Amino acid sequence: MSVRGEGLVGPGGPFEVVRGEDGRLEYLNAPRTLVEFVEATWAHGDRPFLVGEDRTWSYREFFAAATALARRFTAEYGLRPGERAAVLMRNRPEWQVAFWAAQFAGLVAVPLNSWWTEGELAYVLEDCTPSVVLVDGETLSAVRSPARRGGARVVVFRGRAEEGVERYEDFPAPDPHGAPPAVEVRPEDDATIIYTSGTTGRPKGAVATHLAQAGAAVHPRFHAAVGALARGQVPGTGPAPVALMTYPFFHVAAFTHLYAVMAAGGTIVLMRAWDADTAVELIDRHRVTHWSGVPATALQLLDAAERAGNPLATLVQLSTGGAAPPPVLPARLAERYGTRVEPRTGYGLTETSGGVLAHAGDAYRADPAAAGIPAPAVEVRTDERGELLLRGQSLVRGYWRDEAATAAAFTPDGWFRTGDLATVGDDGRIAVVDRIKDIVIRGGENVYCAEVEGVLHGHPAVADAAVVGVPHPVLGEEVAAVVRLRPGAEATGGQLREYAGARLAAYKVPAHVVFGDVPRGATGKIAKRELRESVAGRGQERVTRTV
The missing domain is CATH 3.40.50.980 (Rossmann fold)
Known part of the structure; x- marks a missing residue:
């Protein structure tokens, strides 16, 4: 079976799709409203x-x-x-x-x-x-x-x-x-x-119809079925999941995991506010099998479990979303838990009503930079710039009372411009490289911030990292990194630059390293605009001295 799971989506399959009246793919045998x-x-x-x-x-x-x-x-x-x-x-x-x-x-x-x-x-x-x-x-x-x-x-x-x-x-x-x-x-x-x-x-208010949200509720069921087949299991069998929900309910990533658990008759354990040590305790108390959250909290969970010597014995899946995970995450899971805890990630936006790509298990371990395969009712292509465009059932119809923003985001034939740069592999897997606006152009060379952040996350002393561009009088921009170290860990800017230089082309290595907190929003995304203004406000001389 290919990564698209043709046995599931072909004629008569549980996830068969058809063209709707507007030309978009829709699930044939599924609810058409949230009710x-x-x-x-x-x-x-x-x-x-x-x-x-x-x-x-x-x-x-x-x-x-x-x-x-x-x-x-x-x-x-x-x-x-x-x-x-x-x-x-x-x-x-x-x-x-x-x-x-x-x-x-x-x-x-x-x-x-x-x-x-x-x-x-x-x-x-x-x-x-x-x-x-x-x-x-x-x-x-x-x-x-x-x-x-x-x-x-x-x-x-x-x-x-x-x-x-x-x-x-x-x-x-x-x-x-x-x-x-x-x-x-x-x-x-x-x-x-x-x-x-x-x-x-x-x-901006992204407006999803019932048909769109109903499609979003099917996507995680399809990806769960693909994952089960990859593990040699029959989809839909086994005990109902017990999931620890750490996403705030207002975020679309929460909807993706909520829909999956509800469809299976599972249980959702709630956290009013995130705390890694409490999460470890809740996993034990409620025998949690599935954990979901943003990458930053996933890393904090693993740190807390290691400090406590807790094996997270009931956990079988750790899923991240809301932001790009560092490639080191599945490696850390494999090192500590082997194949018992399945790593899972994906890709989705507010405008897609949640996750539309998913990547899990051995495929994720082998290719941690990819975002996964699309759900059946989702079409994918890239334009001449490499921007990822999406079309399908779960896409929103536009922005609330904002025709100009809607026209700017969607092509006349219904493709949504994600603002993300991506590549499509021969097997259909999508790799999201970076945000179009999150590229540092250094002397004419493109530096993808997500790639540099992923490398810095691999350093054992680094707890969190973010990369932005700072002005340069000749090159236009240079690469700057803001790094938060693990408690008790030590590393200099020079050591981190040397670490990055062994893994990246020279022009991608941060010229400046600043130590401090990485500001993130409620969804786990790095507040790049705030960070860029903060770093630029330090002045180049001061930034350089911090390394």
Whole structure:
């Protein structure tokens, strides 16, 4: 079987695809709305679904709560399909209740980034004009005023009642036999507006239809099936996964892993905030089999397990997303755990509704620089610059009320311009080289920051690294690296440059090495704009002295 898994996608296969009316590939035998997808998981009944800090929710309890809240939206609030429901909470079980209640009611769910400032939140609320805002007690103060100005109802979970704010815990207990409201949800209806991180300016709301999100829910099932066949197993057999979710729920990478676990009737163990030592303890306590998170936290998890001498005995898969992983990651896993813990990575964007490429197991160990193979309902090509273009079912329809941004991001025939440079191998595997804007052009030579960062991550003293360009009067730019060392480790800038020089062409070796923290956003991506301004602000003389 090829890497595309023809036995799975051919005629009559479980992941067969067809051309939709708009020319894009679509899954033939799969749910076409998120409501259809979630209703297919009702059969999981009393299996544990969401494990929070203080209680565990079964699938049955979750459905009862979500359908009751959906009926409140329609019957008591009078909300109609297409109105927006903003969700701003930490990773609590109630986040999922709020999100899926919006889907049952035909509302458009708008997950909000809990790391945003009050100003950023106010901007997004004004942009999407929600009819209801669902928050927890920790985040209420950040949105109370803009939500009221916009005329939105506010519901607080785990918070105190106050004027103009309804307390979820005061609502009637959910009817365990209650049904969702009688609302028609169509594949072409909008399901979500997920705002981009805003690293290049104001956040833009990427709008995904139900058909797009339903396609995104199928992608991880396909990649799991390919992985099972590669291991000599029958797809869909074996115990249901127990997954430790460390992605913030507002991020598309969380959706990818949530969909996979829900489809299998698995359990999601939640972390309200990331802590590596706590994660090790939770893996033991709940016998976690699958871990998912950004590469930076994956490396922290491995460090914490090594410090504690903990073998992570129940873990069988460690999956990263949200940012490019350093090539050293699968090697570290193999060195400590052999083939017992399967490494997995992939590629996806807000605009693709989550992961569309995946790379796992022996293939990942052999080629750690690749991002993987595309899902069946995803087409891939590169243009004359080498930019990766994508088209398929899970792509968003555009940006919320921003025709200019939509036209700039999509070709007339529906291909999305990712902004990433990539290569396509003879076997169909995709390697994402770097962001187009994340290249240092040194004397006419292109230096891909991700490549240099990956090499620096391989040094035993390096905990984190980021590479940016700094101005040079003759070369135009030079390569600068910001490095955070492991606790107790020692290394000089000269030693790191020597290490990189043994593995990279001379023009790629950082001319400057700065020691300090690497700023990252909530999704794990390096805040390059902030970092570039910080390094440039030091001045070249000062930067040089830090090495």
